[in-house]
Amino acid sequence: MALRTACAAALRTGTDLGVNNARTFVSTAFLCRRIRPLGPMPNEDIDVENLESLDKYRSYTRYLKQAVEDRNKPVWWKTYRSYVENADPEHGTERVDIGLPYCRPCRTKEVKERKQVVKDNKKNVELERAARLRTYKISLDRVQESWEKTSGPFHVKTLADHYGVFTDLFPLAYFLPQVSLHIHYSQESSGQVHYGNRLTPTQAASVPQISFDAEEGSLWTLLLTCPDEHLLDNESEYIHWLVGNIPGGAVQAGEELCHYLPPFPARGTGFHRYIYVLFKQEGPINFQEDVRSSPCHSLVDRTFKTVDFYRKHQDNMTPAGLSFFQCQWDESVSNTFHHTLDMREPVFEFIRPPVYHPPQVKFPHGQPLRYLDRYRDGKEHTYGIY
Numbered sequence: 001m002a003l004r005t006a007c008a009a010a011l012r013t014g015t016d017l018g019v020n021n022a023r024t025f026v027s028t029a030f031l032c033r034r035i036r037p038l039g040p041m042p043n044e045d046i047d048v049e050n051l052e053s054l055d056k057y058r059s060y061t062r063y064l065k066q067a068v069e070d071r072n073k074p075v076w077w078k079t080y081r082s083y084v085e086n087a088d089p090e091h092g093t094e095r096v097d098i099g100l101p102y103c104r105p106c107r108t109k110e111v112k113e114r115k116q117v118v119k120d121n122k123k124n125v126e127l128e129r130a131a132r133l134r135t136y137k138i139s140l141d142r143v144q145e146s147w148e149k150t151s152g153p154f155h156v157k158t159l160a161d162h163y164g165v166f167t168d169l170f171p172l173a174y175f176l177p178q179v180s181l182h183i184h185y186s187q188e189s190s191g192q193v194h195y196g197n198r199l200t201p202t203q204a205a206s207v208p209q210i211s212f213d214a215e216e217g218s219l220w221t222l223l224l225t226c227p228d229e230h231l232l233d234n235e236s237e238y239i240h241w242l243v244g245n246i247p248g249g250a251v252q253a254g255e256e257l258c259h260y261l262p263p264f265p266a267r268g269t270g271f272h273r274y275i276y277v278l279f280k281q282e283g284p285i286n287f288q289e290d291v292r293s294s295p296c297h298s299l300v301d302r303t304f305k306t307v308d309f310y311r312k313h314q315d316n317m318t319p320a321g322l323s324f325f326q327c328q329w330d331e332s333v334s335n336t337f338h339h340t341l342d343m344r345e346p347v348f349e350f351i352r353p354p355v356y357h358p359p360q361v362k363f364p365h366g367q368p369l370r371y372l373d374r375y376r377d378g379k380e381h382t383y384g385i386y
Contacts, residue, residue, distance in 0.1 A: 039075075039076035042075070093172060095166075095172050095173055095174050096172060096173045096174075097173075097174060097175060097176070098170065098173045098175050098310075098314075098318070098319060099174070099175025099176045099177070099178070099318060099319055099320065100175070100176070100178055100280065100318055100320050102153075102176055102178065148180045152180065153176045153177050153178050154176070156177045156195055156322060157174065157175075157176055157177065159195045159196055160174075160177075160195075160322060160324075161174070162196075163196055163273060163324070165273070165275055165322070165324060168227040169225070169227065169237075169275065169277070169306040169307065170306065170307055170310065170319075171307060175318075175319045175320075175322075177278075177319075177320065177321050177322035177323075178320055178321075179212055179213065179214075179278055179280070179320040179321035180212060180213070180321065181193075181210065181212050181276055181278055181321045181322070181323040182210065182211045182212060183208050183209070183210050183276060183323055184208055184209045184210075185199065185203050185204055185206070185208045185209075186203065190203070191203050193208070193276065193323050193324070193325045194323070194325070195322075195323060195324060196273075196324060196325065196326060197325050197326070198271070198325065198326050198327070198328075199325045199326070199327055200327065200330050200332075201262055201263045201264065201265065201327055201329070201330050201332045201333050201336070202330055202331075202332045204262060204263050204274070204325070204327065205262045205332060206260075206262075207241075207260045210222065210251045210276075211249055212249050212278065212321060213249065214248045214249040215248075216248060217247075217248070218247075218248060218280065218281075219245055219246060219247060219280075219281035219283065219284060219285075220246040220249075220254075220278060220279065220280055220281060220320075221242075221243065221244045221245070221246065221278070221279040221281060221285070221317055222241070222242070222243045222246060222251060222254070222276065222277075222278055222279075223239070223241070223242055223276070223277045223278075223279070223306065223309070224239070224240040224241035224242070224260075224274065224275070224276050225237045225238070225239050225240060225274075225275055225277070225304060225306055226238050226240060226263065226272055226273065226274050226275070227273060227275070227306075228265075228269070228271075228272040228273055229263075229264070229265060229266075229272050230303065231266070231299070231346060233303070235305075236303050236304065236305060237303070237304045237305060237306060238261075238299065238302050238303065238304065239258055239292075239302050239303075239304035240258075240260065240261045240262075240263070240274065240302075241258060241259070241260045241261070242256075242257040242258040242290065242292075243255065243256050243257065244257050244281075244285060244287045244290070245281070245284055245285060245287070255287065256294070257287050257290050257291050257292065258290075258291075258292040258296055258302070259292075259294050259295055259296060261296075261302070261336075261340070262332070262336055262340075263327045263333075264333050264336045264337060264341070265327050265328050265329050265333060266329065266333070266345070266346045266347070266348055267329040267333070267345070267346075267347045267348065267349060268329070268347060268348030268349030269328075269329075269348050270328060271326040271327065271328045272326065272327050272328070273324055273325075273326055274324060274325055274326070274327060275322070275323075275324040276321075276322065276323045276324060277306065277319055277321070277322060278319070278320050278321030278322070279310075279313075279317040279318060279319055279320065280317065280318050280319075280320040281316055281317045282315075282316045282317065282318075283316065285313060285316050285317065289312075290309065297340060297341055297342060299341065299343075333345070357374045357375070360374075360375045
């Protein structure tokens with residue numbers, strides 16, 4: 001069956017390869033039965049009924065040598081790997097690291113510090129007593145701080161790959177987010193931005209509080225963009241916020257290039273990703289070409305591409321921090337479309353109206369016994385129980 005499928009794939013044309021239905025497989029299999037193959041099929045010289053007569057390899061070295069010779073032999077059939085490489089030349093291409101250089105800490109030093117901490121804990125009588133009585137409490141802030149300094153950046157990078165952040169914002173590139181972003185839309189924990197958590201457009205309606213660790217005298221650029229929101233071009237984004245030349249960690253003191261716009265995921269389009277990217281600048285940058293009018297309520301002016309913005313300033317800035325959340329439609333989106341953007345709200349789903357029931361009559365005539373179920377309180381119907 002595998003050989004027949006391989007032969008059928010070789011006989012298909014370029015347009016047929018993009019079709020995946022039963023008719024295609026049936027027709028190619030039928031052609032394979034009627035037309036002779038273009039050349040010898042792989043392993044057709046093996047007598048499957050008498051496998052004992054085959055020469056044994058008897059060693060891995062001999063097997064490897066024969067396998068390498070067979071692999072280098074020119075063959076007439078097409079493999080799936082060669083088809084994928086021809087269809088998508090960028091398939092399997094190694095991505096480029098565009099982030100800050102990562103300095104891995106000394107493993108010997110880490111082990112020595114860990115052993116010293118264990119030794120000090122064993123000498124602590126109060127700690128031993130609290131652990132034995134199960135009253136010892138671990139500070140979650142210390143755990144969070146330790147995670148951010150050790151394995152946190154690698155976990156965030158894995159999550160960004162899972163959500164397709166690098167694929168949509170930086171094609172064929174990635175970076176290790178070594179600077180932790182702390183973004184709060186409210187004082188409650190539910191209003192904090194993590195790495196893919198869900199927030200409502202109502203929660204993200206106003207400018208958040210942002211903090212991050214920055215050296216004195218350093219300059220930063222903060223970007224908020226959405227790759228899923230554009231109404232006309234799937235390859236473009238809408239920029240929601242852009243602040244450049246941020247001194248230290250004071251976002252409010254930076255140069256606001258595009259004022260904050262709340263998320264507006266259209267109804268029926270599901271969850272959208274809203275991504276914060278923090279760039280570290282080498283020095284002051286002239287952002288005159290990136291400034292939007294204030295206030296900017298035009299979606300044409302807010303059309304944006306992160307990769308183009310980065311390529312323009314890649315000599316002066318490096319991505320260093322990342323954080324993102326997801327949003328879907330709620331009632332505040334309608335207000336954003338109507339009053340902020342001054343446009344009709346697009347809707348991509350059919351909202352079925354509720355079932356209409358005429359006013360209830362006291363003495364229904366010619367109605368079934370389940371007539372009263374239409375007017376019962378509650379969602380569950382009790383048909384036939386009166």
